[in-house]
Amino acid sequence: MTIRLLLADDQALVRGALAALLDLEPDLEVVAQVGRGDEVVAAAVDAAADVCLLDIEMPGCDGIEAAAALHTAAPGIRSLVVTTFGRPGYLRRAVDAGVSGFVVKDTPAAELADAVRRVHAGLRVIDPTLATESLTSGDNPLTARECEVLTAALSGAPVAQIAAQVHLSAGTVRNHLSSAIGKTGTATRAEAARVARERGWI
Structure with a gap:
């Protein structure tokens, strides 16, 4: 069975590199790409995506807001945050928004592909270093x-x-x-x- 992927990143070069890497996997297929957070839900539904790989910092709305909207509109579609910004507060917000995974962009290609498969299988995948930092940094004190x-x-x-x-x-x-x-x-x-x-x- 092929896992259908949507890539959301405002940097076309990064999107292209990710698509090229993931398309090398026999069971993964990139079926849609967007450069804005507010395009994620419609594109994911239209392309019948199984998993959406989301950057955080994008125009329109950020990847965490896009994940929350996706979780509400199409709860069967999983989301995996793939970001340069490995901040503990982002991880907490992402989990609250319903994401299934959170990894950083320097994750090796084989590990990223494995993370996609695990998220598709209903598992949660969190970068272990970030998970530790999130636990030790405390909750967001701001309203x-x-x-x-x-x-x-x-x-x-x-x-x-x-x-x-x-x-x-x-x-x-x-x-x-x-x-x-x-x-x-x-x-x-x-x-x-x-x-x-x-x-x-x-």
């Missing part, structure tokens, strides 16, 4: 609103602009930023956003 405000703050926009973007008052945004700064042990909102991003919380 959903604090994450939203910090994500908006990554651009360096002024408070008034962030407030308009997230539909909150400037005072409420300042409160969320202050709380996030305290929880991340940083001195500024820029540092708080950087730390949250490095830990995969946003």
Whole structure:
């Protein structure tokens, strides 16, 4: 039986390399490729994919959001995150979103193919180093609103602009930023956003 794959990565070169490697396997076939997270669900359903390999950082929506949408729309299609960004917070968010696997891009081709087969068989495949880091790094202390405000703050926009973007008052945004700064042990909102991003919380 051939396992039908969708590849989602905004870098065409990476997608092409992954497709070439996986198509060498006799039981794997790449049936669709997309470069945006918001194209994953429709393309996976249209191509009758069995497993979707998702990068995290993509336009439209990130791979974790795409996995959550896929899990809701087509729960029979499995998702496997394949990313450069091996951050513990990403792993936790991905598992919460319903992904079946999480590996980093420098995984050897044979191991990646095996991960695809195991995910297709209903097993969960997690990079062991990341799993250990995730267990030792603790839970994300930020609320959903604090994450939203910090994500908006990554651009360096002024408070008034962030407030308009997230539909909150400037005072409420300042409160969320202050709380996030305290929880991340940083001195500024820029540092708080950087730390949250490095830990995969946003």
